[in-house]
Amino acid sequence: MVLMIEFNALEKSARDRHIPVIFKEGITFIIAELKARHAHSLLEIGSAIGYSAMMMAANCEDLHIETIERNDDLYQEAKRHIQEASLEDRITLYHDDALSFDPQLLKGAPYDVLFIDAAKAQYRKFFEKYIDLVKDDGVVIVDNLDFHGMLEHPETIGNRNTKALVRKIERFRKWIVENDDYHVDYIPVGDGLCTITKAKHKLKLALHLNDASYLHDYLEMGVDRIIVAGPMSAYSSHKFSLEEIEAISARVPETYVMVNGLYDEHELPALRRLIDAYAKMNIKGLLFQDFGVLHYVKNRYDFRMMYAPNTLNTNYMTLNVLEDLGVDSAWVAKEIPLEEQIAIKKHTHLPIMIQGHGVQYMMSSKRHLLKSYAKAAHKEFNQDNVILHARESDYATHIYEDERGTTIFSVNKLYTLDLLNEMSVFDYLYIETNYMSAIEAIEVTHMYSECLKALNEVGVQEYVHKMKDYLPMLREISKPLDRGFLNDETLYRLEDVKRRDNHGAM
Structure with a gap:
């Protein structure tokens, strides 16, 4: 000694x-x-x-x-x-x-x-x-x-x-x-x-808010992160004003705002003013895909920065590099199988959010395609609820326009209520409420919340018991449902590709 x-x-x-x-x-x-x-x-x-x-x-x-x-x-x-x-x-x-x-x-x-x-x-x-x-x-x-x-x-x-x-x-x-x-x-x-x-790892619940009047109910259910769209947000059919976002963030500690467009140079002054305004609110983080947003925030504000480019996060190496650049969390692309999404999570320390339920983003364009079509076809229609069908297919999609252009979402909703045990390696399960009524959004969120509580706080057996009770109700309340790309081995569904080849282009 x-x-x-x-x-x-x-x-x-x-x-x-x-x-x-x-x-x-x-x-x-x-x-x-x-x-x-x-x-x-x-x-x-x-x-x-x-x-x-x-x-x-x-x-x-x-x-x-x-x-x-x-x-x-x-x-x-x-x-x-x-x-x-x-x-x-x-x-x-x-x-x-x-x-x-x-x-x-x-x-x-x-x-x-x-x-x-x-x-x-x-x-x-x-x-x-x-x-x-x-x-x-x-x-x-x-x-x-x-x-x-x-x-x-x-x-x-x-x-x-x-x-x-x-x-x-x-x-x-x-x-x-x-x-x-x-x-x-x-x-x-x-x-x-x-x-x-x-800390004991828990899969938490994140929600895309489409109706602030039910905010109290979501918080009571245990939703951990509220994601809202505002001015200059992309890929959301409902947007809140700055005043509404400020009121929401005052009530929700984990408020994230979508600043997730790809912005042209002429938009940058307005974008910077918007971020400056958010910095004066009780906002925890921003969802972004344009690195101009990250560059502006870095060394200026303390926002948590979630990289959410919809379809691009398909490997862990990119995420690990982005972490060094100041990215705090990421949204993994849903267009790859669940097995690959899990592999990405296991090879990065970044907190990862994965979509659990709701309509699925498919594509967007900066052009106003609906207006162009209406003009060319000499038609008038309600652009707030347009359903698009691919030629030679019964697969339907939502299409809408806003100031940022045209966006398409699937009508079919991804569902994962019976996969939560497999998905528990992730950090946040995201409920997409685009094209949901307020009642459907509340009911769906309640089912996922109850199943997650059972999984996190009691165990797998209790979760399986609750899931079996809720799954028939989910299929009735929120339909049509499908698995999206979770089980696919290719980006495109082979049967759809073959059918289009045989019957001509869409």
Whole structure:
């Protein structure tokens, strides 16, 4: 056992040489946390000279530590200290960059504790790389979240690089606190610690709102996220005014607004004014597809940014790149099979929303096709409820026009009430209420809400029981229903393609 006086000398030596080591109050808290948890295994990111690993090992006799350090001089010094303290059998030291290190070389996973005290600008990347190595009931401890008080008093920072570093730490703090997958406790000791534990994963309910008069009912049902369309929104047959959106956001903590068009240059001034107006409301996030929206918001506002381009999110690699650009969540394309959608979710840390029920977006055009058709055909019709049939097919679609052009949705509604157990890996299940009456939207949302509560709070058997009761009712209330592309192996239905080939174009 290393004497405390030797640890004191080691800490003083490090501080005299400006080597960052954890404050004594911080390591004292961590040791108490390790003992309370009866921790046996710990992975440390950032060994420095070995001070924190040695303190933990010396005070927790059953604890085995693996620690990673990329700096050669610090690694060699840590190695020497650990050998001098005769702690080689309790502390395994790796010389590598933790971001490129192969986790398969680690011996103690899954770990009771992950301790991150390394390059502060990379905290989120460290966390995302190693969180899956932590036990479900384990804890992540992160140091230096105050960064010498600079996060609370950024006006005292003169150095540009330091300002950039502080912003990255602040973004990590904000991201982890707002991440529903984790429970975070901030500990105001040392240079600021936080403990992060895994929350039980739950598939939550998101709703495209088409009638604000029933907002209270949706909240009572447990709808977690309300998505609304407003000025300059796309792909919604109902739009709210700014005043209505402000009233909705005042009542709903998780209000997201669709700023999801592809915008022309002449529209940008109005678009920026609209986003500025949203920033004055209690709006949590924006759905977008035009990266001009992301560029304008970035470093200006704190909106959560959901990338929702309808048909484009078809692989996890794109999503992982977008995450680095500031995208906080994404909507996976529904035009690929459910199996592929699940694979995308399993390979990205981004929260993912998937459509669960409702009419399905098919295509859009900036041209006003209905007006052009009416003019060419010398016909007049009610453009608020037009049904389009493909030639030689009984498959029907809704078609409507607004200031952004023409949009087509299927008449058939996707349904997944009996697939919620498979879809529980996702973060949000989206109910599309375009072309639903208020009563249908309420009834459908109630069924999905009750089945999700049974699945999340009781278990699969209770969910199956409720689903079997509700499914016949769903088929009667919300029809016609189909599976969309969930079971398809190709983008187009082969039987439809063959029929059109035989009978001519649409």
